[in-house]
Amino acid sequence: MMTQEQNDELTQVGPGTPMGAVLRHYWYPVAFTRELDEFPVKSTRLLGENFAVFKTGDGGYGIVDEKCPHRGASLVYGIVEDDGLRCGYHGWKFGTGGDCLEILAEPDSSPKFRADCGVRAGEAQELGGLVWAYVGDGPAPELPRYEAYIMDGIRDMGHALLPCNWLQIMENAVDPYHVEALHGNYFEFIAEQTGMAMPGSFGGNKHDKVAFDPFEHGIIKRRLLVGQDEESDDWKIGHPLVFPYKMWVGGNGVFQMQIRVPVDDTHTNVIFYTVHAPEGGDMPENPQTVDYPIDWQNEDGTFIVDYIEGQDIMAWVTQGLVADRTKEKITKSDVGVVACRRMFREAIEAVQNGDDPIAVVREPHDVIKLPLERSKFGRGAEFASDWIDNGSMKFSPLAAELKKLHIDAAAARSGMEGA
Numbered sequence: 001m002m003t004q005e006q007n008d009e010l011t012q013v014g015p016g017t018p019m020g021a022v023l024r025h026y027w028y029p030v031a032f033t034r035e036l037d038e039f040p041v042k043s044t045r046l047l048g049e050n051f052a053v054f055k056t057g058d059g060g061y062g063i064v065d066e067k068c069p070h071r072g073a074s075l076v077y078g079i080v081e082d083d084g085l086r087c088g089y090h091g092w093k094f095g096t097g098g099d100c101l102e103i104l105a106e107p108d109s110s111p112k113f114r115a116d117c118g119v120r121a122g123e124a125q126e127l128g129g130l131v132w133a134y135v136g137d138g139p140a141p142e143l144p145r146y147e148a149y150i151m152d153g154i155r156d157m158g159h160a161l162l163p164c165n166w167l168q169i170m171e172n173a174v175d176p177y178h179v180e181a182l183h184g185n186y187f188e189f190i191a192e193q194t195g196m197a198m199p200g201s202f203g204g205n206k207h208d209k210v211a212f213d214p215f216e217h218g219i220i221k222r223r224l225l226v227g228q229d230e231e232s233d234d235w236k237i238g239h240p241l242v243f244p245y246k247m248w249v250g251g252n253g254v255f256q257m258q259i260r261v262p263v264d265d266t267h268t269n270v271i272f273y274t275v276h277a278p279e280g281g282d283m284p285e286n287p288q289t290v291d292y293p294i295d296w297q298n299e300d301g302t303f304i305v306d307y308i309e310g311q312d313i314m315a316w317v318t319q320g321l322v323a324d325r326t327k328e329k330i331t332k333s334d335v336g337v338v339a340c341r342r343m344f345r346e347a348i349e350a351v352q353n354g355d356d357p358i359a360v361v362r363e364p365h366d367v368i369k370l371p372l373e374r375s376k377f378g379r380g381a382e383f384a385s386d387w388i389d390n391g392s393m394k395f396s397p398l399a400a401e402l403k404k405l406h407i408d409a410a411a412a413r414s415g416m417e418g419a
């Protein structure tokens with residue numbers, strides 16, 4: 001159990017808060033690449049602050065405070081030029097670094113005067129179909145090139161803006177027993193009540209034991225299911241919570257980074273960033289990238305709980321805008337949640353001591369690979385099609401195509417094995 005102050009410290013993300021200081025050490029996706037190609041400026045809210053993110057005519061990306069330093073109009077309604085963003089109201093122009101390049105009505109304004117007229121700017125760049133932003137102080141770290149963002153495959157991004165704090169979603173990433181309860185027993189109950197077929201890969205996953213190992217990018221989660229031996233991928237390899245706002249999960253040719261962007265204390269932008277790359281799959285020459293909203297709420301405000309991520313969303317959001325940890329009853333089986341909170345507290349301490357928190361990457365690199373089971377729950381190819389049919393990917397415009405890709409790949413693999 002926590003005090004209110006402890007809960008506030010762990011969950012508040014705004015400027016000037018201890019966790020806000022931690023979270024301002026990382027890069028976050030703030031737009032789909034597609035969006036700024038279609039219209040070159042958009043608003044984005046991140047860590048409790050509002051920004052304008054834009055792509056210049058020269059192809060550079062920028063992110064600046066939404067409010068114009070002149071008299072406060074929104075720069076989201078600015079004109080994007082080759083080398084910057086010009087406020088729509090009186091035409092002050094800002095470079096991607098935030099410097100005031102020109103004052104429309106005062107062409108002879110002195111550089112000295114303009115030096116005082118800049119807008120606060122972060123840094124932005126593109127990777128893997130997403131535009132990423134760094135809005136912290138100090139030199140930006142490297143944008144970590146996790147395998148998901150650079151590997152070959154079809155990219156499928158379902159997303160939803162959820163009314164809850166990001167930390168309760170991160171706690172779910174180190175909570176293996178919920179798979180047995182929520183995606184197993186509860187799913188079975190819903191399937192029974194509604195007459196739908198229970199997906200085989202998610203039923204009957206009884207846990208024997210779980211383990212959590214901190215590593216340089218977060219916490220590796222392992223599970224041993226009843227009937228598995230310790231050589232199984234679920235135990236031997238596991239998969240990680242990627243500090244501080246992601247989880248890397250998948251198996252059987254599906255690779256998914258679950259991204260949970262802290263928009264503010266009570267909103268989280270969730271992106272299920274999935275790369276489909278099954279072995280033996282007949283991949284198109286230019287694999288597509290799609291993004292689409294996922295449905296999680298019925299018209300009457302109740303939750304849609306007949307698919308995996310809908311069940312997760314129900315659990316995350318019903319915990320409250322900010323889960324009240326002063327009233328919870330933490331027990332032995334919440335050991336992963338405890339480890340996660342400890343890692344966040346250590347990060348706060350590190351930052352207060354002037355150090356980088358964990359998983360800030362300063363070294364230039366080509367790719368960062370993270371552990372991931374190849375075979376999930378010891379299941380074969382049916383895991384991928386069960387997930388597409390019964391997960392957020394069922395809302396994808398590519399759902400049928402993706403399913404076929406996995407089924408054909410499985411057939412090709414078994415052909416190869418038989419040969």
Ligand code: FES
Pocket residue numbers: 068069070071072073087088089090091092
């Ligand atoms: S408010 Fe932006 S130029 Fe005047």
Ligand SMILES: [Fe+2]
Pocket residue numbers: 178179182183308312
């Ligand atoms: Fe889940």
